[in-house]
Amino acid sequence: MTETSPQPRAHQRTGPCQFEGQSAVHLRSPAGAQATVLLHGATLVSWQPAGDEEQLYLSPAAVLDGSAPVRGGVPVIFPQFNQQGPLPKHGFARDHAWTLQEATVRGEHAFAVLTLSDNEATRALWPHAFTLELTISIDSHRIDMELAVINNGEMPFEFQAALHTYLSTTDVRRAQLEGLIGQNYQDTVLDQPRQQWIDVVTIAQEIDRIYWQAPAELTLRDTGRRLAIVSRGFEDCVVWNPGPERSASLPDLPDDGWLTMLCVEAAQIGNPVRLAAGEEWSAIQSLVVAK
């Protein structure tokens, strides 16, 4: 059996693997936590802390053959958020094949480094020389996702970025997202600026909000579970759930898909980053489970 043959997940070790027939990398920490990252979009599609359940939502109707962005997991948004510029929605990083640079176990951690550099296709859309580096590191109960952007060109460039994290929920109508009290946000559904008056965000229908200058730590409470969502270097936070109607209209999401997911995205949207020639920017989103 070669290193890249499909293997039962229970036996997979840290290294290249196949996920639904696609090139991926598997991580297994010494304590038994596991994660899988598709090379397409460097999309983290699974994270299971040691002795715990899957924490991410991956749509059963997700397109995984590399022909489209993945509906679920953690797509990387770069260099444009949503339709806030002339590029394809959410930019191009989530829809390109990245390169696996390293997958290793060190101490309590297993980690992988994936990169995407400019090529003919990206330059046709966005005429800049860059490298994106995504480092995913897991230990028993924590995952760190660090996105670095390097300007390899002679000219400065500006970008927006996000880690579009789809968290799994038992029933999103019973989940509570805490920590956003007092925050200003743009309600994308209503197309209006608003302020968060209560500490707990609950979901019963479509919600699509950009919280500006969001706190560094939020908590998602779900049945029997508490998940800390921590960010460093990302200023904003997007909370998105398509609700029943949009869920039914998205071909890569089951009609009831909205019930078992909530996107909490670490994002840099309001103040696009301006990176001078040779400069590097990086930011992290971490998820930590506590019972």
Ligand SMILES: O=P(O)(O)OC[C@H]1O[C@H](O)[C@H](O)[C@@H](O)[C@@H]1O
């Ligand atoms: O369907 P997608 O292109 O993956 O976008 C999914 C969603 O991403 C973000 O959360 C945006 O705030 C939403 O407005 C958008 O609908």
